[in-house]
Amino acid sequence: MTAPRPRLLLLxxxxxxxxxxxxxxxxxxxxxxxxxxxxxxxxxxATTPCAAVLAAIDxxxxxxxxxxxVHAHQAVLPVLVxxxxxxxxxxxxxxxxAACLTQHCSRDTLRAELTRVLATGAADDSAGxxxxxxxxxxxxxxxxxxxxxxxxxxxxxxxxxxxxxSGTGKELLARALHRASPRAARAFVxxxxxxxxxxxxxxxxxxxxxxxxxxxxxxxxxxxxxxDGGTLFLDEIGDMPLALQAKLLRVLQERSVRALGSSRxxxxxxxxxxATHHDLQQAMAAxxxxxxxxxxxxxxxxxxxxxxxxxxxxxxxxxHFLARAARRFGRQVRGFAPRAMEELLAAAWPGNVRQLQxxxxxxxxxxxxxxxxxxxxxxxxxxxxxxxxxxxxDARRRFEHDYLSALLRLTGGNVTDAARLAARNRTEFYRLLxxxxxxxxxxxxxxxxxxxxxxA
Numbered sequence: 001m002t003a004p005r006p007r008l009l010l011l012x013x014x015x016x017x018x019x020x021x022x023x024x025x026x027x028x029x030x031x032x033x034x035x036x037x038x039x040x041x042x043x044x045x046a047t048t049p050c051a052a053v054l055a056a057i058d059x060x061x062x063x064x065x066x067x068x069x070v071h072a073h074q075a076v077l078p079v080l081v082x083x084x085x086x087x088x089x090x091x092x093x094x095x096x097x098a099a100c101l102t103q104h105c106s107r108d109t110l111r112a113e114l115t116r117v118l119a120t121g122a123a124d125d126s127a128g129x130x131x132x133x134x135x136x137x138x139x140x141x142x143x144x145x146x147x148x149x150x151x152x153x154x155x156x157x158x159x160x161x162x163x164x165x166s167g168t169g170k171e172l173l174a175r176a177l178h179r180a181s182p183r184a185a186r187a188f189v190x191x192x193x194x195x196x197x198x199x200x201x202x203x204x205x206x207x208x209x210x211x212x213x214x215x216x217x218x219x220x221x222x223x224x225x226x227x228d229g230g231t232l233f234l235d236e237i238g239d240m241p242l243a244l245q246a247k248l249l250r251v252l253q254e255r256s257v258r259a260l261g262s263s264r265x266x267x268x269x270x271x272x273x274x275a276t277h278h279d280l281q282q283a284m285a286a287x288x289x290x291x292x293x294x295x296x297x298x299x300x301x302x303x304x305x306x307x308x309x310x311x312x313x314x315x316x317x318x319x320h321f322l323a324r325a326a327r328r329f330g331r332q333v334r335g336f337a338p339r340a341m342e343e344l345l346a347a348a349w350p351g352n353v354r355q356l357q358x359x360x361x362x363x364x365x366x367x368x369x370x371x372x373x374x375x376x377x378x379x380x381x382x383x384x385x386x387x388x389x390x391x392x393x394d395a396r397r398r399f400e401h402d403y404l405s406a407l408l409r410l411t412g413g414n415v416t417d418a419a420r421l422a423a424r425n426r427t428e429f430y431r432l433l434x435x436x437x438x439x440x441x442x443x444x445x446x447x448x449x450x451x452x453x454x455x456a
Contacts, residue, residue, distance in 0.1 A: 006051030006118060007031040011041045011066070012082075017056065017103075025054070028111065038066045039427050045073055046434035049144035052118055053077060056103060058084035060091060067096040074145040076152050078117045082110075132180035135172050137320045140310040140437065146302060147176075153300045154180035159252075161237075161297050162275040164304030167354030170275035171235060173304060178231040183271055186230030189223050194239035202244055202260065206251075209261035224257045224268050231271045237297065238278030238289060249293045272297060307349040307356060311401075311437035314344050314356065321357045322372070325364035333367045339374035342409075346402060347381050401436045405443075413443035 008030050012018035018034055025032045033048050035041035041053070053070060057063035063081060070079055078098035082105070083089050089100035098117045101110060132154070133147055153160060154177045162170045171190060178188045196204060207222025224232060234240070240248070251257050252272065256265035274297045283289035307314070318336060326333045336344065340363075349355055363376040404418075411417040418440075419429035433440070 007033065007049065008114075009041060009044055009048075009050040009053045010034045010055075011036075011038070011053065012056040013037060013058070014056065021054070021056075024107065038062065038069065041066070042069055042073065043427055043430040045070065045077075046141060046430060047439065049139070049141055050077070052098075052114070053079040054082065054114070055079055056082040056084070057087065057092065060087050063087070063092050063097075064095040067092070071096050074141075074148065076149050077145070080113060080117050132184075133176045136169065136176060137317050138310065138313045139316060140305075140313045141434070142305045142310050142437075143313065146173075146304065149300075150177055150302055151180055153177070153302075155182065157271050158299040159272045159274070159297050160299070161280075161301045162273065162304060163301060164275070164277065165306050165352055166277050167352030168304040168306060169353050170304060171233065173302065174231075174233045174235075174273045174275060177273055178233075178271075181231065181271065183230045187227050188231050188233065189227040190233040190235060191223055192235045194236035198241045198244065201240070202247070205244070206247065206257050207259035207262075209259055220259075222257065222259055224251060224270055225266060227270045228268050229270075231273055234272065234274040236276060236278075237274040238276040238280055238283055242288065242290065245290045245293050249290065249296060252293075252296050307352045309437055311345060312439040312442060315341060315442055317353060317356055318344055318360055321360035322364055325361045329365055331364055331367060332370060333364055333372060334370045335372070336377070337371045337373050340372050340377045342405075343374055343377040343381065345405065397436075400432070401438070404432060404436055404438055408438065408440055408443035411443075413440040415440050 008025060010018065010021055010025065010032050012021060012034075013036055015036070018036065022032050022034050033044045033050060035044050041055075044050075045053075055063070055066060057066070063083075067079055070077055079096065081089075081092050081097045081100045082103045083092060083100050084103055089097075092100050099113050101113055105113075132151075136143070136147065138144070138147075150173060160174075160177060162173055164170050174190070175188060178184060191201075191204060193201060203220065203222070205223050207220050207225060210219050251268070254265070255269065256267045258265045280289050280294055280298075284291050284294060318341070322333060322335070325331070344356070344359075351358070359377065359380040362380045363372045366376055367373075404422075407418040407421055411421070415426060415429060415433075419426045422429060422432075424432070
């Protein structure tokens with residue numbers, strides 16, 4: 001059976017033309033989300049991952065504002081514009097359109113341009129598969145946008161700096177970048193710069209010759225040479241001592257490395273991916289991180305969202321970790337009781353995905369039934385109360401999240417009813433749900449989720 005083509009967001013204010021395009025795209029194998037104006041299109045993007053936008057534009061100013069808003073939401077999402085008569089297509093391209101066609105173009109022309117735009121935007125994984133990101137479990141729009149950027153940069157040799165709090169999965173993303181790169185067949189070598197003492201870190205990275213220092217009883221090539229042709233992942237790069245920063249910078253500039261105790265350099269061809277939970281801008285201002293190295297490492301920056309910003313992924317991640325833990329522990333646990341899942345959704349998760357995995361493994365080990373009960377989750381989260389003393393802003397955000405969750409539970413995930421109870425229009429209510437990482441389908445009685453971008 002032919003694999004489904006990627007989902008498109010279709011924006012067209014003309015009802016007849018929108019229906020015609022929707023039917024044609026659907027017949028051509030695409031999943032289609034249709035919107036009649038920019039506001040509903042942006043709401044759709046906030047809740048449904050899409051591979052590209054197809055927008056019929058009749059006014060240049062409206063088109064420019066739409067392109068700016070779409071790319072503020074997802075920087076690399078391609079937008080193919082169907083321009084009305086007399087529009088300045090060059091101006092629309094300048095504002096970020098991936099391509100411009102006339103609204104009278106043939107189906108063959110539109111199909112060919114869509115194929116090109118999707119391939120250029122790297123938003124479609126259907127050709128290359130999804131194995132590269134198989135370890136990353138998510139259907140959130142925030143992660144979809146991040147992975148689209150990651151897929152786009154993976155094919156280059158650009159150095160990547162992954163930023164994110166502890167436990168967000170920085171090494172998983174680094175491995176995914178490597179698997180999607182032309183270097184995938186070569187080595188992926190990882191080192192935690194914060195976990196190794198300075199005198200050993202230098203030897204580990206750059207290598208040493210026998211007799212270079214006390215205890216150097218043989219030659220060691222060093223991780224840079226071990227990663228030759230592949231990828232070197234420098235985790236917690238913000239903790240690298242200044243002296244080693246200078247030496248690493250020299251390696252990146254000269255593309256060669258000199259082992260301790262050696263008198264000659266050896267050429268290396270390595271792609272560098274680094275990661276940190278520190279604010280390196282502050283570290284540079286404090287003099288603890290070199291600005292020249294920072295700009296070498298941060299050709300492209302990818303920011304991993306905290307679990308708090310992707311709460312819609314908690315049920316998926318919890319189910320994924322539970323299935324894995326059940327196999328390992330020999331337990332017949334199939335899922336979480338509804339109140340147990342509510343506990344997971346309401347928790348603060350300062351330790352992010354790593355903390356969630358730890359909690360799930362703990363409750364799986366203690367569970368004696370088919371469903372994890374609420375009291376086991378509450379016990380595992382003891383000491384991490386949802387209402388801990390915090391700033392006013394944190395308290396407001398938590399109240400808003402709990403209030404919206406309660407409305408969705410009360411209405412069974414019906415957004416129209418929930419918005420009416422909250423005395424808000426649907427567009428504003430969708431934006432509130434997006435801000436709090438809530439998806440209505442997670443509160444529907446069936447417990448089923450629509451097909452989306454699931455990386456598991």
